Amino acid sequence: MIGKEVFKGVWTLGEQRDGEISSVSYELLSWGRELADKLNVELSSVIIGYGLKEKVKELIYRGADKVYVVDHPSLVHFKPDVYSRILEALVKEFSPEIFIASATTMGRTIMPILATRIGTGLTADCTGLDIEPETGLLLQTRPAIGGNVMATIKTPKHKPQMATVRPRSRKPLSKDTSRKGEVIVKEYPEEFYLSKFKILDFVKDETSQTPLQEADIVVAGGKGLKGERNFRLIHELAQLLGGAVGASRSAVDMGWISYPHQVGLSGKTVAPKLYFAIGISGAVQHLAGMSSSETIVAINSDPEANIFKVCDLGIVGDLFEIVPLLIERLREYKEGKKNG
């Protein structure tokens, strides 16, 4: 890219919604902290929005050494033209060597625009990031060719090296209020904030249930369910627990449930508080999508199943006996609560 010759530091893109910093910002800082420590450089977070100035200290408590904030009433909602103009100005002024964003709607929209504007590369939707010890280059790992291979990509000739990372691929670092850092508030001329976009309204999608990746509880079923009709057990349990339904690739391939429910390497990455793996063997490709879950409960009839190596609570037995019992008990419990 055109700009300074010296590129230094790791940057993460913070996100906000309605003036509140989104949790993906903290997940990204966890990735960024590791990269910055390996390179022995500063970690900075950039955040654009309105009404953020008082809140950005949280980014420092979660790992940033520095925060660049651009705060203006016209930035309250994400507008790709204005946000990318601002990011381009910031990158050209401060020349980070690495700039990562979350593979959210915002990250997936803005990072390609930015990469094109500044003339560098971008690896989208990474599941792993690391630093190559010999060169200090960013190693950007992501599934490729329909998930059949894991490709590790480097950007040796252009800077900054840019990547988006799957949300929920990392847990945020715990909050440390003793951390100190610098907050830099950047201001730009008014014409910078002019947009071609006009936001008319926001309409909540009432049809969708808790999105898989945001659910605190995920109940996932695998080939052990033995058929589409039996998959209702998974739906029922998920509903009683107020959770979302997940599935292994085998269950999806058999047509028992649709692809958006697939958890794993070539599906979604989840990290709920509670993950049920029911009739799932625990293949590495499945574990890649759920092993960061806080508590994993596995139900499997094979005591040697790999899932028992990663679970916190393992139940060896027939799911067709255990799951209906669980459903019954949960119903009784709920009824009992209703009746006082």
Ligand SMILES: Cc1cc2nc3c(=O)[nH]c(=O)nc-3n(C[C@H](O)[C@H](O)[C@H](O)COP(=O)(O)OP(=O)(O)OC[C@H]3O[C@@H](n4cnc5c(N)ncnc54)[C@H](O)[C@@H]3O)c2cc1C
């Ligand atoms: C490139 C690539 C990408 C992939 N991506 C993904 C991915 O994103 N997600 C994913 O899940 N997989 C993925 N896979 C597939 C993965 O390798 C496994 O094949 C898949 O996860 C197995 O699904 P499963 O555990 O449901 O089935 P199985 O491995 O067949 O396991 C079924 C389990 O059910 C148990 N069982 C059977 N009957 C009962 C019963 N009555 N009660 C209790 N337990 C019972 C069995 O003991 C067994 O452990 C990928 C593979 C490749 C090559």
